[in-house]
Amino acid sequence: MQRRTLLKALGAGLALGGPAGRLAVGETAVLPDLVAVRNGEPDALFDRGIEALGGIGRFVKKGQTVVVKPNIGWNVPPERAANTNPHLVRRIIEHCLQAGAREVSVFDHTADAWRSCYRTSGIEQAVRDAGGRMAPGNRESYFQTVAIPAGRRLREAKEHELVLQSDVLINVPVLKSHGGTRLTIAMKNLMGVVWDRGYWHLNDLHQCIADFATYRQPDLTVVDAYNVMLRHGPRGVSAADLVNMRAQLLAVDQVTADAAAARLFGLEDPTEVGYIRIAHEMGVGRMDLENLRIQRIAL
């Protein structure tokens, strides 16, 4: 995993364009494993964070197709932060299109009625404004069965065709408490690209989340921690459940992103979240933040 990350970083460094292109080739080897940005609005946090991570050009090449996967699970407005912040979604799409992406699609297999979620979350409008494509995720016919060879309990899943077809997957979860799994962050957000979630709940939810993480590591994970739901998650009852952290985490390794987000949430030890511990043990990614390069930025 580490080697792959390093190679990817090197490769990206060579291919860089834009502002990050100013870096000398040698410097790219020290790109951080995790960028943590705070004290700013979601779009400004992303601008600064993605620059520190090597620029969007490291992840999106000209002519590629991109899926941006926010959390749009609930029919609640942006100020309730049960869904990913729409300003962040918008900014990410703009970056992708500037990098030359051919198409940027956004969808979620929502929990509440999907049309309501898309609208109320403000994400449908944000995607339109940014020039992305809002795609439906509410019908089984969009999902195709894929094998998960490394899975222990989850050996196959029905995955959305857009994720299967696209060159780049950017996972944009929102950090929230969760009654069943303690926290929902990046790996759990990918439950929104599969169809049959009931199976996961029936067959050791933590293990299934980790199993699915072995299938495809997103190319980039951006954790929205602008407003963080500290209790009553994942849906929340009111805006009183939130703390305005004004932060964001960016990483290539989603286990790293989840571990850092768990600490940000207030957990002493990320292993308190079952799927983070399991994913680390299965070698999906790394949660040992103390051994990773972290770039901390305050705006």
Place this chain on the structure above:
Amino acid sequence: MNQTWLKKIRVVVALVFLALTTLLFVDFERLGESYAPAVLYLQFVPSLLNFTQTLALAATGFIVVLVVTLLFGRVYCSTVCPLGTLQDVVIRLADKIRKPRKVKFKPQKPYSWLRYGVLALTVGLFLSGSVLALSLLDPFSNFGRIAGDLLRPLFVAAHNGYGQLLESFGIYGPFPLHWKAPPLATLIFPALFLLGLIGLSAFKGRMFCNTLCPVGALLGLISRFAIFKIQVPKDACTLCAQCSIHCKAGCIRLKTQEVDFSRCVACFNCINVCEAHGIGYARSRSVKSRPLSPPPLLQREPGVSRRAVLHAGATALVGWASLPGSNPLAAEPGRIAPLKTGPVAPPGAGDIARFNALCTACHLCVSACPQDVLQPALLEYGLSGLLQPHLDFATRYCSYECHRCGQICPTGALQPLDLAAKQIVQLGVARFIRERCIVHTDHTACGACDEYCPTKAVHMVPYRDGLTLPEVRQGLCVGCGACEYACPVRPDRAIVVEGLTVHRQARRPVAKPLERETLDAFPF
């Protein structure tokens, strides 16, 4: 007097009403919602029922209809009534298919005992607490079930098929519409009704409107006293018979050159085909100079009354069986509703007995429900509540952020609640069955019920080995069914909502402030 323009206007108005009412039921979300009040305002039975509940200005449409009827007769039946226009469409299509025929319609018997019998029975049963007869005969509700239950799935399939075609070219065009199949048996009634209506109208014109339709009978009674009536001027009449053979209601008697205006549906066919251009509206007192024919009530022929009595008897049987006395769910006054597994009625129903006595099962709420959780009932409410909507949590759950059904219910069976009020209405109470829960049986994490609960009436409490188990705080529960829907355990779910016979108020969730506020440094 040339009144041929009347029919042109009539046809345009009728088609507009038909189109708008149809769209209301097949595509409420995108189109119908914006204009629903305008189209519903004049629908007679919904407006009348609503007025008895609210006395609201918005429910005065039936008065407008009554006034117009007193002026010009049953104009309603050929313009506003979607079921009337639907019959006209069937008649036209049938004419295209079959061989051209000279005599389109024959004069019909007045069947006065039948139509006034049906009217009396419908009203009588309604006043004694059973809405079933009205529900099964009301033209608006029947049209609603035809459009909403039968046409909507076809519309959704066509729409989504088109969408899929576009998607095969990589275009995510119109997002798919949703439709959840109701229990098949609930489609039997609208299907049979539609078949009967097609047969009857293709061969007998507007016979339904003059035999079984209680609105037709009532408006017919009033149009006897209309100030302007369609009349045959005897001096100009050439006895060409065109008016009679084009009359959809079969209400023109050539022998006496008389129009039975109580059965005239004001389609204006006669005005346009009259060779002498004589037939048309005239002040009804001008009739006085002519010898009055005996009122239709006395014209009945021997066979009619027997048939009418049989019909009335059958209707009565259906009706009596469904009186509230035999309804197992009827609330006894003064009794506090116990927790029991019963049907869950939509928000705004309040007391289920009241709701059952008012809802004519037009299924507009079923069509409009963004969650598809509203489904027609079979016998969940008892016979009297046949086809009335109930919440089916196996399908979906009631959205905490939605109060649409009460807002659009045309009869007032569901009272409109603003969102804040609807969010504390308790439709039922969740009951957790620990022995079935995956956390208890398999020792693995789940929490799907807690995840979906909008008020945190269902929340997770420490169990063992770091696992958490659901717990229900009944006072906070609104009975939305999200927990029951989300529970993955099959066949019997580990959390179920038990419906209340009388809706109650839940506690509004209180938010304690959080201790943490901002982030000054990263904890890693």
